[in-house]
Amino acid sequence: MPVLPGLRGYLAALAVLGVGIAVTVLVQADGLATLLTGGGVSVALLVAVGARILLTAAQGLFTSRFTASAQARLRRRLLDATDDPGVTATRITKGVDATATYLAGYLPAMVLSALVPIAVLARLFTADLTSALIVTATVPLIPLFGALIGAHTKARTQWTLLTRLGGHFLDVVRGLPTLKLFGRAQAQARVVREMADAHADATIRTLKVAFLSALVLELVATLSIALVAVPIGFRLLDGSITAHTAMLILALAPEAYLPLRAAGAKFHAATEGLTALKEILAAPTAVRRSGTKTRRLGPPEVVFDRVSVHYGETRALSEVDLTIRSGEHLALVGPSGSGKSTLLAVLLGFVAPTCGRVLVDGVDLQTLDHSSWLRDTAWLPQRPTLFRGTLMENTGGRRVDDIVTDLPDGYTAQVGELGAGLSAGQRQRVGLARALSRSDAGLVLLDEPTARLDARTEATVLAGTKELLPGRTAVLVAHRPALTALASRTVELNHGVTV
Template sequence: MMKPLDPRLLRLSRTARGSVVASAATGLVRTLATIGIAWGIATAVTLGVDAVRDGRVPAATSPTLALLAAAFVVRAVAAWATDDLAARAGATVKSELRATVLARAAERGPSWLAARSSAGFATTLGPGLDALDAYFGRYVPQLALTAVATPVLLVAIGVADMTSALVIVLAMPVIPVFMVLIGLATQALQRKQADALARLGSAFTEAVEGLATLKVFGRARRQVGRIGSVTDEYRRGTIGVLRLSFVSGFALELAASLSVALVAVSIGVRLVDGSMGLGAAMFVLVLAPEAFAPIRQVGADFHAAQDGVEASGAVLDVLDERTAVATARPDAVPAPAAAELVLDGLTVRRPDLVIGPVDLRATPGTVVALAGPSGSGKSSLIAAIRGVLDHDGTVVVPGPAGASRAERTTWADQRPRLVRGTVAENIAMHAEPDDAAVRRALREAGLGVEPGLPVGSGGAGLSGGQAQRVAVARALYRARRVRTPLVLLDEPTSALDAEAERTVVRAVRALADDGSVVVVASHRPAVLAAADVRVDVLPGGAVTVTTRQGVRA
């Protein structure tokens, strides 16, 4: 059963806690204003009856009407403040959750992300969390109002007429019972709907990412039917949720109306026999629906907020603090000073393969080549050296004391991972590009393009080989600017011709000559021939380490 308010949301978001407190405060003001309105109406009606009977307007009529108008104004202002604060809180909480979950994903590294659907993850963070608008805009304020208003209104009614208060107390549990039953029916349906939204987002994202390939093979139009079927599934689910929401709303309204009718009948009987005054009767009759309204409305708003509840639940599962502590990445932890790269029993365990152990010591100026067929585990070893993949054994990265592994390392992935901008901006990565350094890096990578050349998302506008050389130039730029003692290159020449490959190999050798340890994953003979140490990763996961002189380490 879904919790009314997930405590993890309050723990992780200070804004969420503030929203609950603010909603409770404005709810109290609205409740007091409602009591003032009920008193004003009851008094005005009594004074009107007295005026008809006595033939003159009582002197208290004008002050009563003024107070009644003031109570209406206060209630309206409090309602506006509740809506405004809730809207602001919803926007801020969404921003906080997105920033926190992205930071947590970065901490856990690519191996954690690889186990999840990127499209589903993006859908949860995007449209999924947008559903928190209804959660914070309607449900949370109404929940706070219910917690504050219901007991205050019951006390006010009890002061005026204890019998009516007792009837309301006995009738009120019917509504929560209906809410629990409806919630049980809604929970599975809403979870199914959230999964359908994730599937829809995944289908659309995958189709867009692979559109060029689909068009080449004439399969693009088939995706229309696939996306259409997923969309229809989501549409039918939405209609089902709306149908259940309308039915549940009718059930809650019926229960509340019958409960108010019991109070009205009791008051009518006592008015007839003279055991209850007109003022008290009017006061209780005005307040009785208000006593049921908050708890009835919170049930209706719960349905509107279910998408946000499901999305926030998925995000909060990612942000679970115990899991986060257990999977914290070691690459961000400051380390003691080290003069060389040391791999002592480095072993990576994949579901299908155990790679290693690797024992290696590489001094500055050394080029280490990781050789082996595709899928043998070269990239996994690089990820372990970077500190973003769980492994057994010890990894010591050269660098000064106090610097983290990430600060000591330059890394170029086998995928260029270019973003929209210029070539220079892709090379400098979020820093102001140094034109001379950018041109040098491009020259060393063998790429004759201008630094100001625009690049689209994913490297659009560049060939595969050009995009790969931009990634190599980015590594060269960082390695020289930051002077990182360790440079990791994953298949830097896989999309290059022989001439471009020789240029990159010369740049790798120059980096090593400048004092860096360079580790290159490759199966290209030219790269392997330039290495001082060769680490062969065999198909079964076994590893051999050989120096250039042919001595096994």
């Protein structure tokens, strides 16, 4: 999985600030012990208190700035994502916001919980061995109990359910006119309601565990401090320990547990943020290349040479070896999730292979000028992206009379953002018309163009596809036999491997 840019430097800076805070804790505790035993206010105490305030404020300012910068980078990354639009929208809003609890809350607390207890224990061993041994034995109980309770957290499940809900809800909203037309709106409303209830249940379970863990951590920390304080009181009475040492231990002991309690309190909220961060960094994004080579016009020969694509821990393609001859029409078949759309994304240059290469007429695709390559390609995705403007502008100047028969304004009809005002079939035909307008393109890529269409619209799209294919190299991702019949060869993909 890609690493968040600047994270190592961020952790190093937090460590430097943490060391400074740990030093001020020791000096402050010694100054308080001197003050409480009649020694008066020392300059060292005032300096330590002021320095601790400044270091804490600096840490808060630094974490806020880094988090804001990191979230801006994550949003820019998601704008190039090639994942489901609904899932991407949820990640841009809720997902990026959730990372703040991990970056600005949990990570600084974890750094302090690693540095301050060690500094406190080192000082306690020089002051009183018995108290140091008690703190050494009890400090690990807080992360131990926190880990035992945290193992049952549902924050990851909660985030997964939220992304599914966001993606499905966006799809339902987009297709609401079609759903109402076919009487399926109520059924989808029930599905959305069930998904929302599942997310709410997961949230309640997570909150229950979070409240329980907070109670346990506070109880363990309080009892641990009591185990240190009670013996100190008895030893102070019988004179086996000086008042200054006793006050020093009582001032230092809570400081050993405080960072661990703070980290434990932020653990459950940070789990959701960490899960969202991992998903955002692993999300497939469009590759921005700067190749300069151009290719000859005409139908290209395409060779996949041991091409693999990994999205984080997910393997989309695995060492694919495939040759598509110039002018050949290839049908890609296979179950959903087998890597067909990923293969098209690699061929379009939107996704870079994790390993291997794609050769176009013997030239590595990565070295080609991306803009000229796309100009030589006619592409019809599963969901064509339409923009605000007239129907003629969206079809690239291509007239498609069977689309405008049910639109009162014809080719001057205004299309809303993402194709608002058009049915799913009309949007697909507009996308096909746009592909047909690419008369100079030597490569045709169609990603299930007849999916979710009725028989009449499917026949129209198939007729347009037959017009588009002659004299061009074509890759057709197909589920239906009618589209597969247009190909000269069929290749099956299964779990990212050609069969």
